[in-house]
Amino acid sequence: MEDLLRMKVAGVVLSGGPASVYSPSSPHPDEALLRGHIPVLGICYGYQLIVQAHGGEVERASRREYGKSSLTILDRSGLFSGFSQDKISCWMSHSDAATRLPAGMSVLGVSDNSPYAAVQSADGRQFGVQFHPEVAHTEKGSAILSNFVFNVCGAKRGWSMSNFLDETIADLSARIDGRVLCAVSGGVDSSVASVLLNRAVGDKLQCVFIDTGLLREGEGAEVSKFLREDLGVPIEFVDASRAFLSALDGVAEPEEKRRIIGRVFAEAFERYAREHGPFRYLAQGTLYPDVIESGHSSAPASVIKTHHNVGGLPKGLSMEVVEPLRALYKDEVRSLGALLGLPAKVLQRHPFPGPGLAVRIIGEVTPEKLRVCRQSNKVVEDALVEGGVYNKVWQGFAYVGDDRVTGVLGDERKVGYQVTVKIVESIDAMTADWYRASNELLESISAKITNEVEGVVSVVYAISSKPPATIEPQ
Numbered sequence: 001m002e003d004l005l006r007m008k009v010a011g012v013v014l015s016g017g018p019a020s021v022y023s024p025s026s027p028h029p030d031e032a033l034l035r036g037h038i039p040v041l042g043i044c045y046g047y048q049l050i051v052q053a054h055g056g057e058v059e060r061a062s063r064r065e066y067g068k069s070s071l072t073i074l075d076r077s078g079l080f081s082g083f084s085q086d087k088i089s090c091w092m093s094h095s096d097a098a099t100r101l102p103a104g105m106s107v108l109g110v111s112d113n114s115p116y117a118a119v120q121s122a123d124g125r126q127f128g129v130q131f132h133p134e135v136a137h138t139e140k141g142s143a144i145l146s147n148f149v150f151n152v153c154g155a156k157r158g159w160s161m162s163n164f165l166d167e168t169i170a171d172l173s174a175r176i177d178g179r180v181l182c183a184v185s186g187g188v189d190s191s192v193a194s195v196l197l198n199r200a201v202g203d204k205l206q207c208v209f210i211d212t213g214l215l216r217e218g219e220g221a222e223v224s225k226f227l228r229e230d231l232g233v234p235i236e237f238v239d240a241s242r243a244f245l246s247a248l249d250g251v252a253e254p255e256e257k258r259r260i261i262g263r264v265f266a267e268a269f270e271r272y273a274r275e276h277g278p279f280r281y282l283a284q285g286t287l288y289p290d291v292i293e294s295g296h297s298s299a300p301a302s303v304i305k306t307h308h309n310v311g312g313l314p315k316g317l318s319m320e321v322v323e324p325l326r327a328l329y330k331d332e333v334r335s336l337g338a339l340l341g342l343p344a345k346v347l348q349r350h351p352f353p354g355p356g357l358a359v360r361i362i363g364e365v366t367p368e369k370l371r372v373c374r375q376s377n378k379v380v381e382d383a384l385v386e387g388g389v390y391n392k393v394w395q396g397f398a399y400v401g402d403d404r405v406t407g408v409l410g411d412e413r414k415v416g417y418q419v420t421v422k423i424v425e426s427i428d429a430m431t432a433d434w435y436r437a438s439n440e441l442l443e444s445i446s447a448k449i450t451n452e453v454e455g456v457v458s459v460v461y462a463i464s465s466k467p468p469a470t471i472e473p474q
């Protein structure tokens with residue numbers, strides 16, 4: 001608390017988290033923080049901390065809420081100042097709830113299942129919301145956060161992407177005094193990281209593209225074209241696909257697959273580094289959601305998935321890690337990439353998971369399922385581009401498991417694979433909603449997959465949001 005006062009912090013946001021405030025092992029801030037010197041906004045778990053600290057009651061909710069809900073605004077001042085509507089849709093994800101408010105706290109909004117969905121302390125310096133204003137699916141969530149930051153805390157606007165770019169380049173070029181090795185995958189994050197580093201440290205940078213055998217069709221050739229030929233970034237290609245596929249042989253458990261891919265990736269990377277080194281630094285395009293969801297931040301978020309670009313660093317190499325994008329979300333990385341001159345086609349490319357098609361194959365990764373998955377993914381991507389939908393959605397892809405369903409082909413019974421198509425809308429991948437695709441688009445994807453991908457007799461469409469599902473099936 002003394003540190004916050006010394007730093008003249010304008011306000012504090014206590015974020016959500018997986019713990020329960022009444023559990024003995026749950027994290028609690030310094031009590032002085034909630035005595036009212038600094039404005040505080042508590043979100044979900046953070047809100048429940050405020051309620052508990054002031055003598056209210058938090059309990060396991062009788063009706064839990066996950067996903068979309070409707071908030072009725074009762075008071076259009078404070079957090080909701082400037083709002084013209086009485087209702088907004090908001091995103092909830094909680095199993096605990098405030099059941100009794102502390103004395104003096106007033107209710108600013110209610111939702112279907114939360115009579116205390118938004119509250120304010122008597123002095124107007126502490127606020128709590130049970131929903132998540134920080135996710136894109138909460139309507140006017142940024143306006144709620146802006147009201148807190150600018151109106152309640154009185155903070156000034158000073159951050160811009162071009163300042164961030166200048167400061168990051170200046171920081172990297174002052175700090176980096178040796179060779180840097182950067183693994184690139186062709187995805188937006190590592191491409192932006194490599195171009196940024198190229199700008200900052202010039203020929204101290206060497207990039208390497210490791211083909212895991214789990215990539216999308218034509219990925220290597222495309223990367224070579226835009227990074228090496230168009231942007232002049234030094235890059236070498238290593239085909240390690242046999243090592244990955246043999247290490248994955250017979251493995252079905254998703255986190256085990258991730259660990260194996262992380263380990264084989266680290267080995268391939270390490271070998272390259274030893275043969276072409278010495279390198280002093282290891283650069284990665286890690287983003288903020290990777291840091292949070294992999295449990296590698298100091299925040300107490302649950303480990304949702306072990307994203308291999310964070311979890312599987314080569315431990316045998318004594319290289320310093322450089323992660324220039326670790327404070328950014330994907331949409332911010334895209335804006336940064338645009339400032340750096342990366343082509344729109346690359347920037348708009350849908351995210352692709354580090355462990356590649358292995359997390360789009362449920363159960364064992366077999367050559368047959370890999371082929372079905374790769375070809376079906378290509379059909380979905382092409383159909384989205386042709387239908388003018390690709391740039392409107394966060395991600396569209398296909399996944400396959402071991403389900404075999406009965407079909408009929410040329411009047412004959414034929415048992416084959418069932419492929420699931422998933423298209424989602426999202427801003428930051430922390431939450432997502434399924435895309436309401438047109439019947440025509442779904443019909444053409446289904447027809448193309450069953451006609452063109454040998455061995456598939458059925459196609460289904462995934463209609464789950466995140467939460468409760470994650471975007472990738474594994």
Ligand code: XMP
Pocket residue numbers: 293304305306307308309351352353354355359395429466469470471472473474
């Ligand atoms: P999930 O499936 O966690 O994905 O909702 C969030 C976003 O991150 C992308 N992504 C990954 N997903 N392992 C993953 O499971 C990874 O290593 C990884 N890297 C990126 C994912 O495609 C989605 O956009």
